[in-house]
Amino acid sequence: MAPIRKAISRVMRSLVMKFTLLTGMLIFATTLMLMTLENIAAQRETRNLLAESSIARLQASTDRMAVAFAGNDVEFIQVYLTEMMAALNLSEVYAINNRREVLGSAFAEGLEPERLVQSDLAVMALGAGDRRAALGSTTLEVAVPIYTASRRLVGVVFASQELTELVRSRNAAIRRQTLIALFALGIFLPLAALIVGRALKPVQTLTDAARLASSKTLDMRIDVRTGDELEVLANAFNRMFARLDGNLKRIHRLAYVDLVTELPNRERFRKETERVSRKALEDGETGAVLFLDLDRFKRVNDSLGIGEGDRMLEMVARRLSEVTRGCDLAAGRIGEPSLVARLGGDEFTVLLPSIDEPADAARIANKLVDAIRLPFEISGHQVFLGVSIGIAVFPQDGADPESLIRHADLAMAHAKRDGGSSARFFESAMNQSAFERLVLENELRDAVLKDQLVVFYQPKIDMKTGAVAGAEALVRWQHPTAGLLSPGAFIEAAEECGLIGEIGDWVLRAACIEAARWRTLGIEIPVAVNVSAMQFEREGFAESVLHALELADLPPHLLELELTESIAMENPERAIVQVQPLRDRGVNFAIDDFGTGHSSLSYLTRMPFDVFKIDQSFVRDMTTDPHACIVVETILAMAKALKLETVAEGVETQEQFEMLRAEGATLAQGFLFARPMPAHDFVEYTQGGSAKRAVAE
Template structure:
């Protein structure tokens, strides 16, 4: 079997054989289709003739027994029926009288056809006075009425004609057609193989040319003069060979060069770091990898457009090359040159193979930051950028490109989180911190999935009499092992992982449901819910809030949405567009942490907000810090002029409360009244009026 399989495999590797087999299969399929159609037509024709013959035989028998039935001559009828069933095309026959009683039957048992006398064909034939035929399986059943010489209906004859002749004729016809098909294929296939082999001769030339081209012999040419598509293919192949050599250089450039800045790309940088780090290990030397991310580039790119952004990247690359060249010159001749690469976006890397100490690497990193901080002239404008730089030394921080780049990236991220425009060396604790952040993100996903989050509520009290006039919903994480965690422990991870949107929607839904329950029980307390930037920037934000209100049954007038000042001022026109549909329904809006951002007074007068929340950093210093008190007085005066409510956050002492009350603050919120508490404790606090006693005590103390 193995030699046979090998022979078949060799044949199937031949294009001529494949085309021949395909032609043979196509011819065989065509012949099979024609034979099927021919057989079907012949079978139908033969079947019609057999049906016609069975009807004729029934009619003949009916004519022959007409007088016998009239004279009740059963012997004569029996002989006629016997002679009829002796025919190969009649298997059974019987005769009935007009009462459908079997008179004579071909069966040996007299009662064999007694039940057949009630056959529908007999009934219809006697009733209609005409013959009835029907095919049942592989038999034709015929019932023919018998009339006397006087034209009176005297009975009926019933004959059954088998279709054995049809099966025999069909089988013979199939054998004949099959032999003819084999003979035709035996003649056609060799001729087809010969024609196909000659037609595909030029393909062998193309195959040989491709084999030589794979060995980089690109100077050969193919001569094919067939005047058909193969000649066109050969000419195209020749043109392709002529271009491959030039394209190889271009492909190499595309693979290893960044098209925007003409710097080496990630792959080229990776290969160079791998080579340099290996050499440093062998020579007991050291070097550094700097990972650079531009600060504020996205904002500039969004403002100037992609074209100007690319030009800014080109200018940045030019400055980085100059800095690297200056570092090489400072190290003296003979050393390996530094390499600047662009990894993508606004991320650049520097390979410094001749750095001996961390101090040298830090000095070059500061030079990089300084050169990036110089203004860029863009279309008549000065553009200012910053740079966050992460430094990984090799081989101390890693000896392979993946590890070095990852460590430098971690250091850069740490520098950016620290405020940017700074350099940071990699430390092993950063690996641990990154791992802990990953674990925290995974646990947070499980917390959202397993419903580990809870909502606490902190009261907002009226300054003048201490009545609870609102609540702020604050999320907590009931961690399985660490216990109850405040938002500061996990909100940053939620924002980085994108879970902040899901958490924000969950908090809003839970807070609205709780506020609706309180309102149904007679405690109509407005509920304030903080909204993150990612949550607010969704196009469907207003629709999702309205959906939550409808789902929980909360009156929109009892919902207050808090946005930070930075969110509100990022895109004021869009804020107005997002906020207005909800304000039309009765939802109120507050600017949270007011005074810490950079509000534009021109927009502030147009912004559809109802409440200013004075940041707790000002409230804490209002009693001791003269500047903080001036800021608070200014915010309160502005709110009064704009007819807005104010909420002072972080009120912890009676002195702070009295100063804020004297300056005209509307509401207060802080530990002086209550920490954030579970829903049942908040409800008890609001109903018992504990905050009124605190407010009264503060008034007396003053």
């Protein structure tokens, strides 16, 4: 069966064969329909003729029985009916008098007289006194009344006859019509195949052209001259192929060329790296992949605009190409030249197909760093950039483009963390570090879902009275295996994986609920919550804060939100728009780490803030560094002039405390008073007066 199915499948893939078979089916169906209609008409006519002939013979036969009926000659009637059934080829016949008594009957084998004498046709003929007939598909039933010479009704003869001639006629007609249909198919099917084949030849031409086009052979022309829709279609194909040929060339350029810098793009670089690294592995040679990320480019792009940023990328690409070309010429390389590509954004890559030793890659990387350090002239301004470079050497650091690019990227990230404008080789420990960071991020997601985060509270102490005047909410992670982790162990990972906003919202809600609980214990002090850049820049920030207050039933004046100076000053106008609605409702705002950023005095006076938090780096050094002491004094003097509250962070010694109190600081927090503690310990600390005793001492 399988070869037959394959043959049928192969035949049915031919459009000519399909149309030929369809034409043959139409011919056969049309012939069959016409012959069926003719057969029905002929059958009807034949049946009527047979019925009339049988009725006439039956009528003639029954007329001779009138005397026997009148004399009630049962024996004669029985003999006559038997002879009549044989002579006329009847299947059944019987006679009844006008009292419905059976005078005689004859039946074919297998019939039951009890059922036949109840024929309605005989009864109706007897009652009406005239002949009755019923013609079925192949059966004729007739009831003939018997009259005497004086026209008196004496009985009825009922006869049933199978029209066997009709069946033979119908079977013969079917055989004849089938032969005619097959003969028509034999004549017209090859003719139909020939006509369909000629009509569909242009379609085959179009199919061959489409097959060639699928193999990227687009420089062709289809010549079809039929003067109908197929010629129009062929001309449309020709125009389409011409356009596709042009578009394919443009697409090839778009697929492999970066349109801003005209350098090869990521896909082209990946393909070239795959080819070169495979060849190096086969030939036992060494090469390198350099991953470059520009330092400070985002700031320049935001300041000058996207258009000038693209011009800057063009100039960077030109310098990178010039340096690598110069290095190729200086080394006298006869083989493939180095390839510079742009992956996207401010990321570039360099493929060094062949180097004698890894130090060659380092020397080229350092030349690239020095080239990017030189100033760029943009719109009449000198702009300075840096570049961080990661180096992956193949085949030892990887033999496929994905591994090489990933490893070079990891090395670049380490170079950037080291301060940028430098180059680093990939080390296997970097992979382990990246894997650990990935594990940390996954565990942190579980921590958020499984409520493993807890909030600790560090008291803020009034410098004059020693009373607890507030608290700062600080998140901790109760890790299932590593124990309690401080924010430094996971906050950076949370920022990189985008969880910092969700964690910040959770801490805000938890701190508001805890501060509301303190009120029920008679402790009515504000709680300070740090706000991340992701939270602050998000649409609906104010609504989320108000929702947390409403959820906890906490008055707004008992909530203080802390923004770092860099967040507040990155977009001062937006900061004002975000802060003012909440401040109008009573929420307090503090600038955290004040003094470490780049605040503009013009904006500082307009900023709707209530508190300056002096960064702990200044507090820690103020007793030993005169410059740090001057900075603290300046911040306190500025806060006093602006009528703002100040909080000194990181107070750890009595000497620091005394200097801050002497300079007019209002609040302090640090290990001198208490470390961050769980909520229940914070309540005991506040109610026990530990802070007052520490200040008094």
